[in-house]
Amino acid sequence: MNVLTNAAYALLLFAIGTFLTATLDTAIRERVWHPKRLVQNISQLVDALLRSDPGHKRIDRVLFFGAAPLAVAAVSVALLVVPVGNWGLAGPSLKVGVFFYLVVLDFLAVALLMAGWGANHKFGTEGAFAVVAQLVSYVVPLGFAVTGAVMAAQSLAATAAVQAQKGLWFGLWQPLGLAIYLVATFGQTFRPPADLPLSEDSNVLIEHHGAGEALLRIALYGIWFSAAAMGATLFLGGWRGPWLPGPLWFVVKTAALLALMSWAGKRYRRLTLKQMLRGAWLILIPASIVNVIIVGLILMVKR
Amino acid sequence: MDYRAAFPLAFGVFAIGALWLVLSARKAYPRSERAGGQRGTAWVQADVPYAVIALLFLAFDMEMIYMFPWAVAYLRVGMVAFWDMFVFAAILFVGLVYAWKRGAFEL
Amino acid sequence: MSPAVEWTLFLLLATGAIAGAYRMLRTMSMVRAGIFLMGSFCSIAGLFLLLSADLIAAMQIMMYVGGMLVMIVFMVMMSPDPGGSMMGIAPPEEEMDMQRGSKQHHDMQGDRMNQSHESADEKQYTCPMHPDVRSDSPGKCPRCGMKLQPTSGAEHGVMEMQGMDMAMTHEFTRPAAIIGFIAGAVLLAAVLSFDWPSAPGLANFDSGLIVGKELLSRYMIAFEAAAILIITGMVGAVILGRRE
Numbered sequence: 001m002n003v004l005t006n007a008a009y010a011l012l013l014f015a016i017g018t019f020l021t022a023t024l025d026t027a028i029r030e031r032v033w034h035p036k037r038l039v040q041n042i043s044q045l046v047d048a049l050l051r052s053d054p055g056h057k058r059i060d061r062v063l064f065f066g067a068a069p070l071a072v073a074a075v076s077v078a079l080l081v082v083p084v085g086n087w088g089l090a091g092p093s094l095k096v097g098v099f100f101y102l103v104v105l106d107f108l109a110v111a112l113l114m115a116g117w118g119a120n121h122k123f124g125t126e127g128a129f130a131v132v133a134q135l136v137s138y139v140v141p142l143g144f145a146v147t148g149a150v151m152a153a154q155s156l157a158a159t160a161a162v163q164a165q166k167g168l169w170f171g172l173w174q175p176l177g178l179a180i181y182l183v184a185t186f187g188q189t190f191r192p193p194a195d196l197p198l199s200e201d202s203n204v205l206i207e208h209h210g211a212g213e214a215l216l217r218i219a220l221y222g223i224w225f226s227a228a229a230m231g232a233t234l235f236l237g238g239w240r241g242p243w244l245p246g247p248l249w250f251v252v253k254t255a256a257l258l259a260l261m262s263w264a265g266k267r268y269r270r271l272t273l274k275q276m277l278r279g280a281w282l283i284l285i286p287a288s289i290v291n292v293i294i295v296g297l298i299l300m301v302k303r
Numbered sequence: 304m305d306y307r308a309a310f311p312l313a314f315g316v317f318a319i320g321a322l323w324l325v326l327s328a329r330k331a332y333p334r335s336e337r338a339g340g341q342r343g344t345a346w347v348q349a350d351v352p353y354a355v356i357a358l359l360f361l362a363f364d365m366e367m368i369y370m371f372p373w374a375v376a377y378l379r380v381g382m383v384a385f386w387d388m389f390v391f392a393a394i395l396f397v398g399l400v401y402a403w404k405r406g407a408f409e410l
Numbered sequence: 411m412s413p414a415v416e417w418t419l420f421l422l423l424a425t426g427a428i429a430g431a432y433r434m435l436r437t438m439s440m441v442r443a444g445i446f447l448m449g450s451f452c453s454i455a456g457l458f459l460l461l462s463a464d465l466i467a468a469m470q471i472m473m474y475v476g477g478m479l480v481m482i483v484f485m486v487m488m489s490p491d492p493g494g495s496m497m498g499i500a501p502p503e504e505e506m507d508m509q510r511g512s513k514q515h516h517d518m519q520g521d522r523m524n525q526s527h528e529s530a531d532e533k534q535y536t537c538p539m540h541p542d543v544r545s546d547s548p549g550k551c552p553r554c555g556m557k558l559q560p561t562s563g564a565e566h567g568v569m570e571m572q573g574m575d576m577a578m579t580h581e582f583t584r585p586a587a588i589i590g591f592i593a594g595a596v597l598l599a600a601v602l603s604f605d606w607p608s609a610p611g612l613a614n615f616d617s618g619l620i621v622g623k624e625l626l627s628r629y630m631i632a633f634e635a636a637a638i639l640i641i642t643g644m645v646g647a648v649i650l651g652r653r654e
Contacts, residue, residue, distance in 0.1 A: 006308030007315070052327040058344065060493065062442060069320030076316045077309050095616050099371055099468040106475040110448065113479065117441050117493070122345045129486075132479050133353050136360040139476075143367040150374040156465075156618045211327050215320060274410045277353060281408055285363070285399065289392050292370070296385045299378055306459050310419055346439075346493020349486055355651035357480040362644045364476045368469050369625070369636065376622025384626050387633065394637040398644035405648045 010080040017079065017225040018218055020251070021258055025221070028262040045214060053212030055119070063118030067111045068212045071219035074107035078226045083159045085239045085246030097158040098146055101230055102139065105188050108223050109135035112190070112197060115216060116204030127197040127204035130273055134194065137280035138187030141180050144288035148177040148295040149234040158230070162238035171235030173298065176291045178235040180284060182261065185231065187276060189224045192265035196273055228257040355407045359399070366395050419460060426453035439494030444482035448475055465617035 019042075026041060027033055055064050081097035109131050116128030149170050153161040161170070171178040186194040197204045198220075205213055232238060232253035239246030271279070351357075369391065377384045402408070430450025434443045451474040458467035486492040625633050 003307045003311060007312045010308065010312055011316075050327075053324060058495075060346075060439065060442065063445065065321065065324050066445075068324060069317040072320050073313045073317040076312045080308055080312065096464045096468050096618060099465070099472075099618075103468050103471045103475070106472065106479075110445070110475060110479065113482070114445060117346070120345050120493070120495075125345045125349070129349075129351055129483065132483055133356070135479065136353075136357050136476070140360065140363040140367060144370070147367075147370050147374045150371065151377045154375060154378050154619075155616065156371060156375055212324050215324075273353075277356060277410060278408055281356065281359070281399070282403065286396070289396060293389065293392065296377065296388065300382060300385055303378070306464065307415075309459070310456065314422070344493065344495040346441075346491070346495045348488070348490050348492060351483050351487050354483060354487060355647055357483050358647035358651070359644055361477060361480055362640045362647075364473060365636070365640055368472065369633065372465065372618045372620075372622035372625055373633075374622070375616070375618035376626055379619070380623065380626045383630075387626060387630060390634055391637045394634075394641050395644075398641040401645060402648045405652065407648050407651065 006080060009084075010076050013079045013082065013084065014076050014222055017229065017254075018222045020255070021221045021225040021228075024255060024258050025262045028259060029266050045218075048214035049211050051210030053208055053210040055207060058120045059207065060118040060120065063114040064208075065118075065212070067115035067118060068208075068215035068219070070114065071108055071111035072215050072222075074104050074111065075219050075222035075226060078104040078223065079229075081158055082226060082229045083162055083233060083238060084250050096156040098150060098156045098161070098230070098234070101158070101226070102143055102146065105139065105142075105223065105227075106135065108189075108219060111216070111219070112204045115208060115212075116197070116206075119204075119207035121206050123201050123203045124206045126202040127199075127206070130197040130202055131190070131204060133273060133277060134187045134190065134197070137277050138184045138194075138284075141280060141284040141288040142184035142188055144285070144292055145177045145181040145184060146234060147292050148174045151292075151295055151299060158233050158238075161234050162240055165237040165240060169235065169237045171237075174235065174291070174295055176287065177295065178231070180288045180291060181231050181235060182257070183284060184280075184288075185224075185227045186261065186264070187280060189227050190220065191224055191261055193268040193271050194276055195265075195270060196276070199270060224261075225254070225258070228261065229254045231257050352410050355402070359402055359407065362398065363395065366391070416460065420457070423453045423456040423460070426450070427457070437494065438491075440485035440489050440492040441482050442494065444478045444485065448478040451478075462611065463617070465621060 022041065023038055026037070053068075055061070078101055081100050112131045113128045116124040116126075116131065118124075149161055150156055152170050152174070153164040155161070155164075164170075185191070190197055196202055205216060208216060229250070232250065236253045236257075237249075238253070239250040241249035241252075244252075370388070373384065373388055377388075427450045430446045430448075430453060434446040434450065437443050437446065452471055455467040455470040455474075458464075458470060
């Protein structure tokens with residue numbers, strides 16, 4: 001029953017991760033720490049999930065209704081490769097886990113494109129093309145930043161990366177890599193300040209209500225969680241740590257990255273498409289290439 | 304087979320999600336939704352200012368694909384691997400600079 | 411993995427690959443076409459996974475999802491009706507009202523078409539390639555032999571759009587389909603009758619490591635040549651994309 005346990009692991013991680021992420025994000029952005037708020041959020045969510053998402057007469061039914069299931073399916077598969085602890089559940093056998101994860105990010109963008117275009121609304125299509133622009137610009141620096149960790153771990157498996165960080169966290173001697181990873185994550189997961197496709201007049205979720213919209217928002221939280229989790233795994237040592245059990249360290253490190261990004265989203269104004277594209281191509285990508293060279297040199301010298 | 308769980312997850316979650324949505328949308332569109340958001344259609348030919356950037360992405364996508372296996376084998380192969388990637392990255396860097404100088408990023 | 415499960419997955423993925431390609435050919439929406447082709451390629455990536463070719467599966471998905479997204483962007487830029495709204499996918503509301511027999515006069519603001527005033531009671535037929543050919547009964551166009559299509563206000567206006575040819579079909583559909591079938595049958599026969607070399611599967615391997623080592627030894631020249639190829643593409647894209 002290995003398949004079922006793995007699948008259950010991913011789904012459970014999805015549920016818990018999304019819940020924690022949403023809670024943390026709301027808490028930081030609205031400075032509310034009261035547990036009553038949590039319960040409110042849950043009931044709101046359940047309410048939304050039960051409401052219908054009919055679209056309107058001129059939607060593209062395949063794209064409109066296919067968007068949310070695709071997004072949710074993509075995030076579930078992404079979480080399959082995130083190692084929460086040394087349990088040998090999903091982790092060890094996925095030897096190209098990191099690559100897998102990057103690939104699934106693409107699917108979320110496809111889902112958002114479908115949602116925006118399928119809605120047959122001017123704002124939706126604008127949002128859809130902003131989504132593609134961001135995906136196309138930020139997946140490259142993300143991939144290059146991750147390459148540094150892959151080089152150090154000598155494997156594309158996320159679990160290997162954790163094992164290889166027995167001594168020093170990768171993030172400590174690849175600070176540029178970690179920084180690029182985090183910045184690129186904003187662009188890839190459409191978190192503020194890089195959330196142009198979710199703004200008022202360029203909004204892929206336009207005409208989506210009820211369950212469909214709720215699922216898409218859940219998927220967005222989920223992908224953000226998975227990105228932070230992957231970042232913690234590749235650069236902050238994952239579940240490794242003294243005294244506390246693995247999963248707890250995992251949660252702490254992921255939460256730290258989430259909190260940092262949440263704060264940044266509150267602090268900075270929303271970026272325009274021009275800023276995001278120029279930032280990615282003229283700063284982030286050259287920096288990430290330089291990072292790979294630096295990491296390569298360091299590794300050669302350390303040998 | 305390592306990725307057994309990926310299939311049931313992907314198919315299963317997708318199917319359940321799709322079923323949920325389609326079932327919940329069975330009822331007729333409410334009167335207020337009839338007019339839709341706008342008149343006409345949003346699916347029109349539109350200029351996409353970042354088209355050239357999309358093509359550049361394809362080039363770098365290929366570079367990324369080469370980079371991953373290279374990165375895995377890096378330490379096991381030695382200095383030759385470093386120079387290999389240096390040349391590879393330098394060539395693409397030149398391409399990026401060329402695109403920049405030619406105004407591909409002047410949106 | 412038990413044979414039953416493997417067979418089920420294989421059949422599902424193979425069907426997905428074929429269905430995706432079929433839907434892509436039949437759809438009138440360019441965006442849908444891109445998505446369906448993406449689905450077809452991802453099904454193939456799934457087949458790679460069934461064969462334990464995990465690295466190639468990931469590469470396939472990454473390349474084709476990215477590629478299809480770029481293709482969709484370009485289709486929106488290049489084709490007059492990227493969403494298929496003139497061709498049956500979610501036709502504009504006004505047209506649907508017309509078909510229900512109302513004789514309202516519609517004024518589509520912000521729309522590029524000229525709506526022509528057409529009574530919905532009489533059905534007219536026109537040739538998609540020759541809009542001036544009209545007939546009250548279905549048949550063939552006297553000029554090109556294409557099947558006449560019923561007019562609707564929307565199509566009408568579209569045909570008047572600077573005389574652009576919006577036809578998605580042409581008179582070679584049937585010969586093309588026949589040639590396609592024959593080619594497919596020949597290929598299938600070739601694939602089935604060939605004696606494919608088979609090697610025992612590796613037990614526990616790291617695709618990334620294997621491919622990486624090959625790239626840095628036997629295929630190093632190809633590795634660097636790929637960089638030259640890529641930069642050629644980049645330069646070409648920049649030159650072609652330059653605005654006058």
